[in-house]
Amino acid sequence: MTTSTKSDSAAKRDVTKLQRAIVDGLEDVKAHDIQVFNTEALSPLFERVIVASGTSNRQTKALASSVREAVKEAGFPVPRQEGEQNGEWIIVDCGAVVCHIMQPVIRQYYRLEEIWGATPVRLKLGAAKPKPAELAAKKLAAKLAVEKAAAANTVVEKKPAAKKAAAKKPATKTAAAGAKPAAKKPAAKKVAAKTIKTVVVKPSVPRTAKAETAAKPAAKRAPRAKA
Numbered sequence: 001m002t003t004s005t006k007s008d009s010a011a012k013r014d015v016t017k018l019q020r021a022i023v024d025g026l027e028d029v030k031a032h033d034i035q036v037f038n039t040e041a042l043s044p045l046f047e048r049v050i051v052a053s054g055t056s057n058r059q060t061k062a063l064a065s066s067v068r069e070a071v072k073e074a075g076f077p078v079p080r081q082e083g084e085q086n087g088e089w090i091i092v093d094c095g096a097v098v099c100h101i102m103q104p105v106i107r108q109y110y111r112l113e114e115i116w117g118a119t120p121v122r123l124k125l126g127a128a129k130p131k132p133a134e135l136a137a138k139k140l141a142a143k144l145a146v147e148k149a150a151a152a153n154t155v156v157e158k159k160p161a162a163k164k165a166a167a168k169k170p171a172t173k174t175a176a177a178g179a180k181p182a183a184k185k186p187a188a189k190k191v192a193a194k195t196i197k198t199v200v201v202k203p204s205v206p207r208t209a210k211a212e213t214a215a216k217p218a219a220k221r222a223p224r225a226k227a
Contacts, residue, residue: 015047015096018076022092022099023123025070026052029063031101038119048097049116053104055149057087063101064090104149 019036026034031052040047054060064081071094072078079094088106092099100112 011096017074018071018094018097019048019050021070021074021076022050022067022094022097025067026050026063026099026101028070029054029059029066031063032104034123035113035117036121036123037113037116038121039116042116042118046096046098048121049112050097050099051107051112051116052099052101053107054087054101055104057103060087060090060101060103064092067092067094067099067101 023034023036031054034050034052037049037051038047039049052063054063061084064084068079068081071092076094079092081090081092083090088103089110090101092101102110102112
């Protein structure tokens with residue numbers, strides 16, 4: 001009985017030490033919303049589940065690498081790792097503790113806290129035990145972070161401006177085609193038809209001849225001689 005009790009306490013100390021090393025590795029790379037859950041009553045495969053968020057593929061990969069180094073330096077075997085190719089959800093399997101490093105959108109979609117979060121535990125020794133109110137606040141903060149990240153990653157497509165229905169039509173076809181407008185021909189002047197009057201010109205008679213004609217009486221015709 002005594003030996004089993006010592007082994008149990010040693011196993012718990014190892015789990016606590018491993019948990020602390022993982023949390024240290026996450027905090028070194030500024031992980032967001034780190035949560036630790038006791039899963040002894042939920043699964044025989046592991047005793048702790050740690051969930052943390054990274055805002056980009058680069059950060060999630062850096063977090064996973066930092067966790068592996070911290071676990072190795074603490075004297076534990078090098079953990080296995082999955083999901084590093086896309087970086088959206090990386091699982092670092094440390095044996096008794098499994099660490100899930102997720103981007104906010106993926107974390108909000110799968111909601112691992114609802115699966116493993118029945119028994120939250122302290123992140124480190126000496127830290128305050130998480131309360132239900134604090135968990136609710138953390139969930140709200142995580143939700144806001146997800147919405148913010150989704151808004152930042154959303155690409156707003158600009159719709160092309162609608163063409164105006166009442167478009168101005170070109171004044172002439174040539175102007176619409178880009179050619180110079182044809183020069184206007186000068187209007188033909190109207191020639192007023194003039195009435196041509198026929199004028200009979202009488203030969204002019206000198207004044208002396210007129211006077212003589214007026215003074216002399218008209219000559220009488222001589223009678224023809226009778227045969």
